[in-house]
Every structure is written in structure tokens, then in C-alpha cells.
Amino acid sequence: MTDASPPSRAFVSLIGAGPGDPGLLTLHGQRALREADVVLFDYLANPELLRFSPDAETIYVGKKGFSEYITQEQINALIVAKAQANGGQRVARLKGGDVYVFGRGGEEAEACAVAGVPFEVVPGVTSAIAAPAYAGIPVTHREVARSFAVLTGNTREGGAHYERLSGVDTLVLLMGVRNLDQIAADLIGAGRHPDTPAATIQWGSTPQQRTVTGTLTTIAQVVKDAGLEAPAVTVVGEVVRLREHLRWFDRHARLGGPLAGKTVAVTRTREGASGLSDVLRARGASVLEVPLIRFAAVPDDQPVAEALHNFSGWLLLTSNQAVTALFAFLERSGLDARALSRVKVAAVGPSTARSLAERGLRADFVPSTPGARHLGAELPAGPGEVALHLTSQLAEADLKGALEARDIGYRRAELYRTEAAPLKEHTAQRLKEAAVITLASGSAARHLAALASADFDPLGLPVAAMGLQTADAAREAGFTRITVARTASLDALADAAEQATREAQETERRA
Template identity: 75%
Template sequence: MTSRAAPSQAAPSRAFVSLIGAGPGDPGLLTLKGKEALSRADVVLFDYLANPELLLWCPQARTIYVGKKGFSEYISQEQITALLISTAQAGAGQRVARLKGGDVYVFGRGGEEAEACAAAGIAFEVVPGISSAIAAPAYAGIPVTHRELARSFAVLTGNVREGDAHYERLSGVDTLVLLMGVRNLGTIAADLIAAGRSPDTPAATIQWGTTPEQRTVTGTLSTIAAEVARAELEAPAVTVVGEVVRLRERLRWFDKAHSGPLAGRQVAVTRTREGGSGLADLLRSMGANVLEVPLIRYAPTSEPETVRAVLNDLAWVKWLLLTSQQAVVSLFAELDEAGLDVRALGHLKLAAVGPATARSLWEHGLRADFVPRTSGARHLGAELPAAPGEALLHFTSQVAEAELQEALEARGLDYVRIEGYRTEAAQPAQNELERLRNAEVVTLASGSAARHLAALAGTEFTVAVMGPQTEAAAREAGFRRVVVAENPSLEALAAAAVRAILEP
């Protein structure tokens, strides 16, 4: 795979590794430099705590899951480091991104991976990330420092062997932040008390901080382990010990902002490999824990000569039919490849299958001449104000639904279809498929998405679909529990997802 370098930066002539901190879980907390490094990567190795949604910034890259979870490792650190080096050495100019949860150097073993790169003579960079040590408490309403309560803090690992903690050295530190300490929390708390901390010191444990799954329990140093066990909190979790915990009830904000109808519920949003979906933002605003799953990728047409020949001779066409936003994007890409611009469409009438496609045309400076009252290929075919003898050109993908052609030909209209782009299956990473199977509802915006989901993961899902055409495709693919959006909008599809979860 060819590396895609940023416009201002040439591709490297030798292997290059980016060690990137993915942040604590909220995909919005990835740094701009981290996003840039991902966009240039040929291969991405990502771990258990790196939000897989961050992979939307590297659609061209091959992704490798190297997840480790607590004491149940899928792959050892030594194996990960060896894989990182061998992957970087696999080809000249290979760009490899190592995406690590939190910050690269804060208990992330990034130092070991950097040492391995240096020893192998591989150029590398370190892109710091936001550590859960400060982000999880902040999202829980706990500042780790405060002028009146805490002038210092320390970040500790909870993975310590007996006798190695030396907590008495921390007697002057106001706030303690413990990472990876849930399993040993009772022992750690007892050792801190033995080292001089008051048993009544406020404490809080935050699980899955900064994500919609975030859960927080509070107590004191003497009770926090029991409170965590009672709430059944598990890793990943951060524990804060200090007077700043008292501020939580006044400063908690994330819990309240994510208390909508889908608070804590699991929703999968299917999308293209090339980009994210505004639907995910709507669902998150309702409190959902959203997984964006790439089921589809768009590729250039397999018939470029034919497409460009047609675009250079559109005199015979009366109506140009566009049935997706991607059709609009690909149309303008192919015009550019043919050395043409919007003037080539000047004599045509433009028909859009629905408001979203019409909006995409508008963004390119064109107004649709016709949009059916109800979105969908069947309605477009039935309502299009074309007369017999007027040639209709449908610019679409190789998997266009037959409904439009059948409706138009039933009216005696001349219909020609051209493959302007290709819709292909995208292969999600293994851990994305594992998380997908935990989703309470999966949203589908196209028939292609329905078919690809069925092929990849089966049909034992509740699905919320965009319109009757997608509903028909989903039922044909074998999905039995299908909830249909009331109109073809992202808001309606989000509402359908709510109904799918909350209504029996």
C-alpha cells in the first residue's frame, strides 16, 4: 500500500514509526498531531484502550489489533514490540503508527517500544496523548489540583509487587492518582493507610473515564475497595485519593450531559471506511455509547474510460439521476479526471433521490430540478417529470437497486445506467466485530450496509434503517427485528434507534 503523505511533507524514504497517544477513550481527545500522523500511516497497530473510532482518520491503512486487557493478554508486550519492528521493516518508506491508549509514556510501555525502534535503527516520533490520569478525574468532576485543596499530585501504577510501593515517600503529595489498580485496590488502600494516610481521606474510582460507559463510585480510603466491589467496577479504571474528591458533587458535568434516553446503551453506526457519520454525534448527545463500524468503502469505477467518454458527450442526456451523496461526490471527481467542470452539466436537468443528495448537489453549487416527495428510488422512478423520448442517465454504483430502473421502464422511459463508482465491503478490525456483537441496535443507511453486515456478522441484530428501500434489503438479508425511520433524516434514524432499544 502506498503511503499518503501530507501535502507539505514528503513521504519518508525509509521506515518511520509514530508512537501515538490515543487519549483516554473519548475520540474527541485525540490531538491534532495524532490525527495527522494517523492520516499518513500505511499500517496501524492499536491496542485495547485505543478507541477504534480513531481508525476513521486512516481509511487507507491496514489495521492490526494488538489488544491487551489487564492480566488476560491476547498478545504479550514482547510480541507487540517485535511485530512493530518487523512491520516497519517490511517495506521501504513504510509508515507505521502505534496507537496506544492514554499517553505513550505514562505507564504505556512506550519507552520500551521507542528503545526498540532506536536499537533497530528505525526513525520514530512520539506524539503525546492525554492521560486518563488527569482526563478521567476531570470528566468525573474531580480536579487533580486545586489552589485551596491540592498543590501537588502524583500518578502511580497499581500493578506493584508486595513491598515495592514505598508509599511513605508520598506523604507530602496532596492528590494520588492510581492507574491499573482495581485488582489490588484493597491492598493499596491498606498500604496507604499504613504509610500515614488518614482512613477518612476521600477517594473515588472512575471506570471507562471520558466514555459514555463512565461510572464513578466514591468513598474514603478505608471504604473505596468495598464500594468498587459492590458496584462491580472493573478495569480500566482510575482511582483518585485526596481532598479534591469532595468537589465532585459540585463539579460533575459529564454524568449530567450523558443522561439522555440512550444513556449507557450500546449502538453501532455503520459507515463507510472513508469517513465518520453525523449520526454518531446525535446518538452520543442522547448518552449512547457509539461504535462506528466501517462496513462499506467506496472505490473508483472499474470503467473509467467509459465514464469519461460519456461525460465528454452528454448532449443526448435530458435527465441526470443521482441516488446517493456518494454519487454526487464521485460525479465531480470523474468530471475533474476528464478535464471538465460543472459547465458540462449546464444543459441537464438534475434529479436527486432525497434531501441529503439534493443538499450534496447544493454544496457543489447546483440545485436539484426534482426531488420526490418521499425519498427512495421507487418514488423517484414513479414521480420523475420526464416525458417519453427524454434520455435518462443514472450515475450510480455497480450495486444500484433495480427499483428505479423497473419504475422508469414501466413508464416507457429510456433509462441508461453507468457505474460512476464502486461500493465494496470493508473489513472491520477483529475487536470492532467483537464490540459490534454487543450492540443493542445497529443503524443501517443503505441496502449495501445491510448485506455486508449480514455477511460479516450474521443477522441476529436489531437494526434501525433509513427508509423502506433499506428495510426491504435488510429483511431480504435475513434481519427479523427491523425498525424504520419515519423520514429520511439522521434525526429520524436516531429516533428509530431509540425506539428499537426502548420499545418492546
């Protein structure tokens, strides 16, 4: 009798990514992305959402208009193959809008069912509703529209039988921008009045959103004159008239700043999520999170254990990761914060101090200005006292130099390791298009500089640095267009990104 085979992990989540605004992804969709081993994403799924799957294999299966480079049948087969590989994997299929609203998600679900692969459908916010809403157009309104229909404008999918829709108040057309002149003529031929209001919204819900209005007679030419292309949604009906006083997204103050529609690259650790991204999005930026650094455990805890044994001086923590790694070390050792009762703890800045406070430990000292050199210069220790720095293998010399200049003993123990995170192809491509890159540490500056190649020179891009120490590290790495945040805060770093963008635009105008 043989042992039964272990159950397969094969599972597919068909996830609606929403219309473009990453904030419209559902919590269910976010959880499925975090659990995924493989993510297949398409042209209309915002690539920012891939940050929820930092360790997953990512595969672009985009299709844009009629320029398909991969067929739907190939996508179906790939979903099944990836789910069945390696004894079973969790596959997230990330689709723009909603899975079942002209997304061919039904075909992908059928492929899973035929292959015997378990699957789930995670509905998303369809662009048919979201794009008009962001443009100030409600698809229904008690006084002018009590019904709406969503149609495909793709003539390759067959006729729409517009004559059957004579009683529908609002029509929403997806994938029809290339055929808009014919669609408008067909609607008029089916009985719609030529002066019926119409609007077309390109890249709805994103900083790139653009909206034009007209009538069935004029909308195709208006769209052509404005240069609008796919992806776009067209709304036909009296509700379009409401846009004039309901438009909110394109009037919002956040879209008037220098970051509006610009791509800002936020460098971060592979594991971390960046609060800076939310601040930048609120200013109209399209954010690209670039995981340049990942943290790894040290091969042996013994050196840290020996350094802490009977130590009673100043314990120096110069990053949030140092706090995380310290408490992980204590847990592995069967200890908790009480093991640090003999030491005084100094944090390099308010962010590190907050990380300590979240674990129930208050920093005994934080320098007036964040940074290792300021910590070394201001630490309330006298000659002959000793400070223990728990850090990575890449600790900079500023802290040691500042302490030794004051005759304070400096010891260092390697608590964690900092390594370069491999850059995924789709991230590398978007990084080239960034208007500005934010740097929160010297390590980020050095790792970014290391990406320089024959076809990509990050050293020539504007960067916004968090603090003078990071700026100095950026200069040493070869960056020349550096703007320094006035304080160590997310808002200040976002301000620096805006300033760097303004200066870059001014330089281009002068050229």
C-alpha cells in the same frame, strides 16, 4: 557506480489515544493514524479510532492486567519489524492515555532508537487527569489541593514509598484496583488519615463510566461491592468532596436515554466518515463504525462519456457517491461542471443535493420524500422524455420501473462500482455485541446479511433503516426486526435506533 538506495519510509508514531472518549484524540494523533500503513493498538485504546486508518493493517497487542498474551519485549520487536518491512512502513502505535504516563512508551521509543528507526511521540490526554475530570473531581483546587502525584498501583512494579508523599495534596493511582485494599492500608500506615476522601472511576470518559466514593478506610470494600474492575483510576484527597456539586458527565441528559452504554453499529462505506456517529455519541452510545462497502472506479470511462455526449435530458443522481464519482470523471476528462450545462440534474434526496451544492451545482429537482421510487414517481418529466441514471452496477429496479410506468425513457451508465469491504477481525467481534445496527442504504443491508455465518447471525439483530426503500431491501435480505426512521435525517435515524433498542429491551423483559 551504483544508484543510491531510495530512503526508507520507516517511521513510528507513538500516539496517546486518550482515556476512552474518541473526541479526546489530538489532531496530530488523527493525522498520524491517517498516514499509517500499520496500526498496533492495545486494550485501552478505543477501537473507534481505527476508523482513521481504514486501509491500514491493524494488529491487536492488548494487555489486560496480569493476563498478558504478548510481552512488552515482543511488542517492541514487532513495532520495529513492521516499520522496517516492505522497504519501510509508517507504523502508528496507539496507546491508551498518554504515551509516557505508565504506558511503557519510553521502552518502545528506546527500541526504535536502538534499531535506528525514526519516531515521534504524540502525547495524549492521560486518564490520571481525564477520568477524575469526567467524574467531577479536579485534581487541583486553589482552596484544597495545590499539588498532585500520579502513582502506579501495580505492586509488581515495586513499592511506591508513600511516606515520601506526605506533602502532596492529591494522589491519583493507576492500575491499582486489584490491590486497593493493600494500597489504602499502606497509605494510612504512611500517615494519611483513615477518613481521607477517595473515589474510584472505572472506564472514565466513556459511556460505561462508573464512579464510587468512600474513604481510605472503606474505598476498597465499596469498589468490591460495586463490582468495579480495571481499567480504573483512584483519587485520594480532599478534592473528592467536590464531586457532589461538580459532577457533570454522569448527570448529563444524554446518558439517561436507551442508548446509554449501548454499542450501536453504524454501517458505512470504507472511505466515508459518518456524521451519524457523532449524533449517537451525543446520546451516550458507544459507536462501532462498520465499513461494509467500498467504492471502486469503473475500468473504462468510455461508456459514461458516450452516455453524456450531447445528452440534454434529466441526469439522475441517487447517492453521494454518484456525485463524487461524477466530478472525479469530469476532472479525469479535463472538464468541470460547465460540461453539464445542457442537462437538468435531479438528486434522490437532500443529502445528495447538498453534495451537489458543495461543488457549486444546484439540483433542479429533489423529490418530496427521499428515495429512488419517489424520484421516479415525481420527476417533472413528460412522456417521451429521457432520463440518464449515473450509478453503480447494483442499481435497483425501482427507479426504472417508476419512470417506465410514466412512459419516460430510462438509460443507465455505470459510473462507479460498489464492492464488499473486507471486515477486520476486531470489528467482526464487536459487531456481535451491538445492540442495534443502522442501515443507510439497501446495499448496506445486503452486504451485512452476507456476513451471516455459523457463529454470527446479523439477521436476528435489531436494525434502524433510513427510509422505506432501505427497509424493504433489509426485509428482502432477511432482516425481521426493522425500525424505519421517520424522515431522512441523522437525528431521525438515531431516534429509530433508540426505538429499536427500547423494543429489544421490552422483548427481553417479557421473555
